[in-house]
Amino acid sequence: MLARNAESLYWIGRYVERADDMARILDVAIQHILEDATVDVDRQARQVIQVLGLESPESDDPLDVWTLSERVAYDKDSVGSIVDLIGSARENARGAREVTSSEMWECLNTTYNGLSDAERRARRLGPHEFLAYVKNRAAMFAGLADATLSHDDGYRYLLLGRSVERVDMTIRMLLTRAGDPANSPAWVGVLVSAGAHDTFLRAYRGVLDAENIVEFMLIDRLFPRSVFHALRVAEHNLSELEKGPSRVGAQAETLLLLGRARSSLEFLEPRKLLDGLEDRLLELQDTCREVNEAVTAQYFHVSPYVSWADARARDSEARVIEESEL
Structure with missing residues (x-):
C-alpha cells in the first residue's frame, strides 16, 4: 500500500474517533453545567477546553455554554474543533478514494455537508442536537468501514x-x-x-x-x-x-x-x-x-532514495583531492 494512502486511512480513523469522543465529552459537560446550579460555569468550560487539548479563547470574558460550544464544536477556523476534524477526515478520504469504499466516502461527505443544518438546529434547540448528529454519523461511519472495507x-x-x-x-x-x-x-x-x-x-x-x-x-x-x-x-x-x-x-x-x-x-x-x-x-x-x-x-x-552513482562520484572526488594534496 502507498504510504500516502496508509497515512490517510490512519488519520481518518483518528479524526472521526476524536470528533465522536469530543462530542460525547462536550455533551456530558454541558448537561452537567445546565443541571447543577452550583457549578462555576467559566471554570468548568475552561477545564473542558484544557482537557480536550484546545487553546483557550484569547478574551478574558467569562465563558458560558454557548461560547464553549462555539469553541469546541462549531468554529470552522479553530484547529481541532469538531467541524474542523470532520472536514479533515473528509479531505483525507477525498485523497484516498482508491482505498476507501464508496459508502465510507458518501458517509463522510454527507456528514460534512449536513453540519451547517445541524448547527442551525443546535443554535435554536440547544447543543445536544449538533452533538447527537456527530455521534450518530460517527457510529454509521464505523459500521460502514467494518462492513464495506476489506x-x-x-x-x-x-x-x-x-x-x-x-x-x-x-x-x-x-x-x-x-x-x-x-x-x-x-x-x-x-x-x-x-x-x-x-x-x-x-x-x-x-x-x-x-x-x-x-x-x-x-x-x-x-x-x-x-x-x-x-x-x-x-x-x-x-x-x-x-x-x-x-x-x-x-x-x-x-x-x-x-x-x-x-x-x-x-x-x-x-x-x-x-x-x-x-x-x-x-x-x-x-x-x-x-x-x-x-x-x-x-x-x-x-526514506529518501540513495543514489549510489552520486556516492561513487563523491568518493572519486575525495580521492582526487587527497592525491592533489600529496
Missing part, C-alpha cells in the same frame, strides 16, 4: 488510528474527573461520555463506585472503549502490519511502546487504581504521542 492492511491502518485516538480520548474522559473525591457523583459522567453507563451497570450490578468506574474504563478486557482493550486492538493490528519478524530497532519501536503500555495496565491491582491516577493517565497520554510519532516515522515517512 479487512486488509488498509483496514488495519484505519483501526490502528482509531484505537490510538480512543486510548487518548478515554484518558481525557478520566482526566476530567481525576481530581474529584472518590464519592463524587460526577464520576458517572465518565461512563456516560464513553457510552458505557448501561454496560457498566450490568457488569457491576449497579454499584456506582469511583474505583469500579476507573477499573472498568482503564483495564476492562471486554469493553471496547477501555484503555486496555484499545491498546490491545492497536497492538494486534500493528503486529499484523509487520510483514515478518522485526529486528530490534526502529522497526520494533511502535510495538515496544504499545506492549509496554498494555503490560503496565495488565498487572495492576484493581483496588489501587485511584492511587496516582492522574500521573498514570498523563504517562499513558505521553505514550500515545510517542506511538503516533513512531508510526509516522516507520510507515509514512519513506
Whole structure:
C-alpha cells in the first residue's frame, strides 16, 4: 500500500474517533453545567477546553455554554474543533478514494455537508442536537468501514488510528474527573461520555463506585472503549502490519511502546487504581504521542532514495583531492 494512502486511512480513523469522543465529552459537560446550579460555569468550560487539548479563547470574558460550544464544536477556523476534524477526515478520504469504499466516502461527505443544518438546529434547540448528529454519523461511519472495507492492511491502518485516538480520548474522559473525591457523583459522567453507563451497570450490578468506574474504563478486557482493550486492538493490528519478524530497532519501536503500555495496565491491582491516577493517565497520554510519532516515522515517512552513482562520484572526488594534496 502507498504510504500516502496508509497515512490517510490512519488519520481518518483518528479524526472521526476524536470528533465522536469530543462530542460525547462536550455533551456530558454541558448537561452537567445546565443541571447543577452550583457549578462555576467559566471554570468548568475552561477545564473542558484544557482537557480536550484546545487553546483557550484569547478574551478574558467569562465563558458560558454557548461560547464553549462555539469553541469546541462549531468554529470552522479553530484547529481541532469538531467541524474542523470532520472536514479533515473528509479531505483525507477525498485523497484516498482508491482505498476507501464508496459508502465510507458518501458517509463522510454527507456528514460534512449536513453540519451547517445541524448547527442551525443546535443554535435554536440547544447543543445536544449538533452533538447527537456527530455521534450518530460517527457510529454509521464505523459500521460502514467494518462492513464495506476489506479487512486488509488498509483496514488495519484505519483501526490502528482509531484505537490510538480512543486510548487518548478515554484518558481525557478520566482526566476530567481525576481530581474529584472518590464519592463524587460526577464520576458517572465518565461512563456516560464513553457510552458505557448501561454496560457498566450490568457488569457491576449497579454499584456506582469511583474505583469500579476507573477499573472498568482503564483495564476492562471486554469493553471496547477501555484503555486496555484499545491498546490491545492497536497492538494486534500493528503486529499484523509487520510483514515478518522485526529486528530490534526502529522497526520494533511502535510495538515496544504499545506492549509496554498494555503490560503496565495488565498487572495492576484493581483496588489501587485511584492511587496516582492522574500521573498514570498523563504517562499513558505521553505514550500515545510517542506511538503516533513512531508510526509516522516507520510507515509514512519513506526514506529518501540513495543514489549510489552520486556516492561513487563523491568518493572519486575525495580521492582526487587527497592525491592533489600529496
